[in-house]
Amino acid sequence: MTRQLVDIHPHIISPDTEKYPLAPLGGVRSNWSQDRESAPLKALISAMDAAGVSRAAVVQSSTTYGHDNSYLADSVDQADGRISGVCSVGFMEDSILDDIKYWIDDRGMSGLRLFTTGSTMQQADWLDDEKAMVAWDYVAERDIPVCVQLRVTALPMLMNVLERHPRLRVVLDHVVMTEFVEGPPYTVAEPIWRLADHPGVHLKVTTKTLRTGARSEGGASGVLRELISRFGSDRMAWGSNWPASDASLESLLDLLLVATADLPEADADNICGRTALRLYPQLATADIARSRAS
Numbered sequence: 001m002t003r004q005l006v007d008i009h010p011h012i013i014s015p016d017t018e019k020y021p022l023a024p025l026g027g028v029r030s031n032w033s034q035d036r037e038s039a040p041l042k043a044l045i046s047a048m049d050a051a052g053v054s055r056a057a058v059v060q061s062s063t064t065y066g067h068d069n070s071y072l073a074d075s076v077d078q079a080d081g082r083i084s085g086v087c088s089v090g091f092m093e094d095s096i097l098d099d100i101k102y103w104i105d106d107r108g109m110s111g112l113r114l115f116t117t118g119s120t121m122q123q124a125d126w127l128d129d130e131k132a133m134v135a136w137d138y139v140a141e142r143d144i145p146v147c148v149q150l151r152v153t154a155l156p157m158l159m160n161v162l163e164r165h166p167r168l169r170v171v172l173d174h175v176v177m178t179e180f181v182e183g184p185p186y187t188v189a190e191p192i193w194r195l196a197d198h199p200g201v202h203l204k205v206t207t208k209t210l211r212t213g214a215r216s217e218g219g220a221s222g223v224l225r226e227l228i229s230r231f232g233s234d235r236m237a238w239g240s241n242w243p244a245s246d247a248s249l250e251s252l253l254d255l256l257l258v259a260t261a262d263l264p265e266a267d268a269d270n271i272c273g274r275t276a277l278r279l280y281p282q283l284a285t286a287d288i289a290r291s292r293a294s
Helices: 031-035 041-051 070-078 096-106 130-142 152-164 187-197 207-214 219-231 249-260 265-279 281-285
Strands: 055-059 083-088 111-115 146-149 170-172 201-206 236-239
Touching: 041 055, 041 249, 055 070, 055 265, 055 281, 070 083, 083 281, 096 111, 096 130, 130 152, 152 187, 187 219, 201 207, 201 219, 201 265, 207 219, 207 249, 219 236, 219 249, 219 265, 236 265, 249 265, 265 281
Parallel strands: 055 083, 083 111, 111 146, 146 170, 170 201, 201 236
Antiparallel strands: none
8 A cells, every 4th residue: 555645844935926925924034935935836736746745734934924824825725635724823913713713714724833933033932821822722622733833942831731721732843843963862852752641742743853863873763763652653744844944855755754664654654644634634535636736
């Protein structure tokens, strides 16, 4: 049986800045989005075809468009089920519930993303703010998966949210930005282990995870085995970070295939695609005839 390959962390950027104006979070575009300022849907579909990636949950480029997910939503409409959309929202906005309803219900997005830190922003301090809890309560009630990009310093805030909603489905971008270059016993990741007690917490294993792990004594496969021992592979999914990661999607996928080659088949299947399809069931049920976007 051919393994299903699903990418839950690519980005797309339109060349049309009039129709889709720039509005980066933090006020400054990330370097990668400027260097690869045109990475449209058509380019992603072409890259997926070349790499053999069947489906993707495309993540809003927050450092390009902020919380205006129009290009992402329009692309999902055009992609014949090949992709779903993970939209960026602001949990501290007065309009947050209306925003979530619009992007999820009206525009068909499959999940949310909170960009709380990154190349254009220092770590935000509002994750567990009482004002943000209105949104957390709502997404927990509706079982909407939420990707969170954060650093280790923000984990106490996330733990406060999880104590309120223990089964909340959260996907931790880049395994909390962890670099695994030190190798076993991976003490650098100790702050993350407590999160394994919450069954809704998932790990997004990205190029950052695999590249830093590959430089360590245990290799990238050793990192994956350690994460599996803590969380289980059914709570781990791969994300390429294309085109922010400076390589072709084929090359980025090769990192994953090498790292999973010696894993038990069920674990490799989960990380390569099955977990992604459980997180974003729109991809699992969509008719994805391999038509290319126009």
